[in-house]
Amino acid sequence: MNVSVALKWVDVGAAVDIPYQGARRVDTDLGAIAVFRTVDNEYYAVMDKCPHKGGPLSEGIVHGRHIACPLHNWSFSLENGEAVGADAGKGCTPTVPLKIEDDRILLGLR
């Protein structure tokens, strides 16, 4: 398959370092990335910056496949980064490719 821009898969840490219903931050030159683990043990990564007022999403409450921003409680889908609920359609935070291999978290960076 042709991928227009090759991804670099970068090991950022152990899967167990992120608590259930929790998040950790990864700093990069393109801005911070928030890495989440849901109650069902799924992992997601999005840019750690709320499109509303720039709040750190990694400090929010994880519920289902959603994250609520700690500053003003906007909620986002972790699957596609879109705002959901009362603020649906108002903004989107970019998602970051993520995979788990050998209990390590790999982020797909360009």
Added chain:
Amino acid sequence: MAFNADTPPKPRIVVIGAGMAGGRIVEEILKRDAHRFDVSIIGAEDCATYDRIQLSPVLAGEKTFEDIVTHSQAWYDTNGVKTHFGCWVQSINKDGRYVTLHDGVTIAYDYLILATGSDPIRLPLPGADLPGVVAFRDLHDVDIMQKAAEKGGEAIVIGGGLLGLEAAYGLAKRGMKATVIHLMDVLMERQLDEAAGRLLEKALLERGVNSVLNAHSEAIVGDSHVEGLKLKDGRIIPASLLVMAVGIRPHVEPAKAAGLLVERGIVVDDQMRTSDAHIFAVGECVQHRGTCYGLVAPIWDMCRTLADVLTEKNVDAAYLGSELATRLKVSGVDLYSAGQFNGGEGCEDIVFRDPARGVYKRIVVKENKLVGTVLFGEAADGAWYFDLIKKAESISDIRDTLIFGQSVTEALAGVDPNAAVAAWPDDTEVCGCNGVTKGTVVEAICAGADNLDKVRGCTKASASCGSCTGIVEQLLKVTLGDAFKAQTGPKPMCKCTEHGHQHVRQVIVEQQLKTMPDVMQALKWETPDGCSSCRPALNYYLLCAWPREYKDDPRSRFVNERNHANIQKDGTYSVVPRMWGGVTSAKELRAIADVCDKYEVPMVKVTGGQRLDLFGVKKADLPAVWADLNAAGMVSGHAYAKALRTVKTCVGSEWCRFGTQDSTGLGIKLEQDTWGSWMPHKFKMAVSGCPRNCAEATIKDFGVICVDSGYELHVGGNAGIHLRGTDLLCKVTTEVEALEYSMAFVQLYREDAWYLERTAPWIERVGLEFVKTQLFDDETRTDLKARFMESQAVFQVDPWAEHAPKSEPAKVFSPLADLREGVTQNHITEQA
């Protein structure tokens, strides 16, 4: 189908007045026949139709204007109704059958409907035209009142009827000191007997509304703006706002000018027809069989009748007058009256009183029929009694239990509680605010509205004051059977559940649920792990109920309580060390100064609670900052938590020449007793050493004012969005008692209030009497204190010390990885 010249033009209906009656008649006509008429509506206010009776909650800040719109411009547009808002009628030409608007535009009609409503009566007192004197009738009035309330000060409302009291309550709620001036010796004397009137007076006083009865107004005083009201007995009551709510008068001028028969109101027959066969009238402008109505239920009855007649759905429909029931819209005051309640020849009374709960119920029976009722403090059965009054059937069989209400009566009679509702005819009115009948509700349920919110959404039943919620739920049960899941609270906690806070708390204790998944399971949560609204609430309810057994869940706490610091808009944190009672020392100040230098803290701010707040601390530095402050003997100030924040004190008898007691010492003790306890919301205390009250104790959740003979204890104050002064709880003579009461009060608040409900709205909801009853009972108070200390044994720990020194747990405060150029080198596994 294209326009066909043979199609006769539709008959034209023109409605004058776009208030509640105007909007309703249009809706009733369209509901019966959406295509038969060409409908236009003319309204003087610049906006579409709103629910005028809900202006009181708007004034009180409990609803917004958007909440009370019943027929929006969009609704009229969608339904093909031509609107002329912001227009008034200059004349009606009944022979030519057209009306002329203020701008000269003429509109022809086949049928004209007058829904011109009423005007507020303005007393012709000297000074009545001063700025600051208003009526309470439309949005414009509410706007003036809200603006006046922003400045605070004192307000007078002339008129102690329904409208006047709601206005006074709304102003008090917005922070004004409100006084009601009433001519008679009982408030709402047309709806209440004396006993209920006195209870109401007391309940209003607790909510900041003072009543002056038997008061004759003489003149409004002031030079360029109202400054007060002078009474006939010479008293002058100061006020910067004066509201006249002494009654209404039908607005009949356009009808009169057109030559229609007008007495007090526009005279109509039983089919709402005026003296001109093509002109009808509905609402408050009408005089029917000698009576003018000022309440909403008759308006709905009139509109239904007229719509039946005009659409020929029932050409014999007749309006025969209305039985009246009244419900007061003041939060936490449950009051209902209907029918004849002040006795008379052949009437017998059945009375029930429960002073502890502030309940008074009276039903009046005449010739074995229920003819009237007054309910205070517990009015849920109002609609049931009202229905019995309207039915006028013999109550001999249920007389023994009648006073205990519907559920008791029907349970003892072996009746299914829903059977009565099931047996109601379809045209029984369920929702008085919005004029919705049982038939309409059942139709909506059958069409798929299978819960309360959906029924509210499509019929508006129970969407205004909410007092018919129980009946709508019964209809859901009757119609859907087992498929209906009861909504237990007036408002669900969040979208994950149909249950309200009260019910959830109750079930946690009753069913001994001790983990969050257990609660979600038992109460059928609709999401796998809740949301950011319910999880913090459940976490609190569980740790409050089971301090020893429940394991606190940091993942269900807001960021501040997880990171033990206050997040700022740029993602940095602020740190507040505890300074007991607002007292500090050179050693502490030195340690704080060192921290500021070492971690480059950009700002130090003195807070309103007598603490120092260090702003701009980076998350990764938090554990080290805490370790340094801990080393100087300081602990977390919990300035970020739903917990005890601060105890503010003045210097008291130790230094102050006016001080009566050691206020600083008491403040420190209070803080040492209560710090670290999680609460429904933040909690602030203060101790003032004398009634000069330098520590501002009367705007705190718990405030102490020292006096020579002891300590006054005040509760429920709040300087937030809505300023609320405290209520005096009691006076005690010793410091030990003051401390005991403080702990018992905190525990009562912890156990009873809803999450994110501060003491001020909590006390408004449950009433000061409830708090007093609990705390004045020696056994209850001792138990509350004991449970509080039990909880403190677990939770009075310094979160800083827990997270600070050992490098291992502090790791979670740092990023998982840092991939920035030149920082660290992570392993790059492969290229995809």
